[in-house]
Ligand SMILES: CC(=O)SCCNC(=O)CCNC(=O)[C@H](O)C(C)(C)COP(=O)(O)OP(=O)(O)OC[C@H]1O[C@@H](n2cnc3c(N)ncnc32)[C@H](O)[C@@H]1OP(=O)(O)O
């Protein structure tokens with residue numbers, strides 16, 4: 001029995017939700033380019049949860065249900081107010097708040113498929129409000145109630161900033177939500193599936209997944225990319241900064257991927273958005289710096305940018321605080337996590353692999369006064 005470090009290449013589940021084959025990403029067989037160019041986030045949510053696209057009535061119903069369920073318990077706002085707001089990371093706040101949402105859901109432990117689908121809607125509806133409420137409480141501002149007539153992406157930006165976003169902002173944010181919605185058996189989705197395979201509840205699965213997404217090798221990389229861009233500061237410093245990191249064998253955040261070899265198909269969409277939005281906000285240097293970093297890493301390390309690289313300058317251009325980038329990833333990925341949770345329940349078996357024991361053998365207990 002020998003271990004495969006990081007489970008690389010191990011097929012650990014069957015899934016109908018998304019696939020990555022030869023650097024091509026599909027959700028339920030629909031290409032990511034097709035969906036990003038033509039669908040809305042709500043359509044993608046329906047697709048992931050039902051493994052088919054909705055008709056007009058089904059889409060209208062889902063939008064309505066999401067809008068109807070965006071409110072969160074006042075206790076969550078109070079919870080945020082009780083946190084050490086100068087130091088708590090928004091992902092830690094989100095992880096705790098999603099767990100608390102479960103405590104407030106009377107159906108949390110009702111395990112039939114209909115109840116789980118209702119929880120999926122409630123959780124997807126509320127998670128955006130949780131993130132925006134935290135952001136506002138932290139700034140000493142009042143939370144903004146959602147506007148039912150706005151779509152999911154527009155509502156998020158509206159609740160975050162307190163003013164209705166421009167069409168171009170809604171379009172970019174909606175596309176970003178689509179691009180982050182699902183990604184086969186990534187670390188956080190696997191975490192969610194392991195959790196609920198014990199027949200634990202949806203909230204436990206998503207809480208665990210948030211914990212896994214938080215790390216900088218996974219979703220936390222987008223915040224780190226922005227930290228890097230901020231630290232570098234200007235385009236003339238890119239070369240020496242990046243070279244120094246590479247010479248010291250340090251990782252450059254936003255590059256590399258366990259599965260993609262030729263490139264992450266989501267990155268080109270974010271790159272186009274980054275170019276457009278950084279120009280509009282008068283910060284084109286952010287895009288130019290990103291391209292310069294990109295070209296150096298591709299040339300020297302042959303590592304393509306992943307989804308987290310250009311998303312950083314996109315979110316910055318939308319006026320979003322940098323430590324909210326990963327919570328926004330979580331808002332989108334909740335759709336994928338929940339899809340995988342529902343799929344796991346539908347054909348469940350406990351996930352319990354083995355470990356190769358490499359510790360000492362045949363030890364004999366030594367009484368404490370003899371150690
Ligand atoms: C949404 C997402 O989760 S996308 C990924 C987000 N994470 C990041 O951007 C963090 C930076 N990237 C990485 O750490 C990795 O590429 C991961 C975690 C994404 C993939 O990890 P793995 O498949 O385990 O690859 P691993 O870390 O073993 O890297 C393989 C080799 O490439 C190098 N490498 C991988 N990524 C990078 C990078 N970003 N910068 C520099 N070198 C890198 C490693 O140092 C290693 O080199 P070595 O063989 O000489 O030791």
Ligand SMILES: O=C([O-])CC(=O)C(=O)O
Pocket residue numbers: 182183185186187218258259306307
């Ligand atoms: O698939 C992965 O390993 C990480 C990733 O890109 C994602 O979760 O979007």
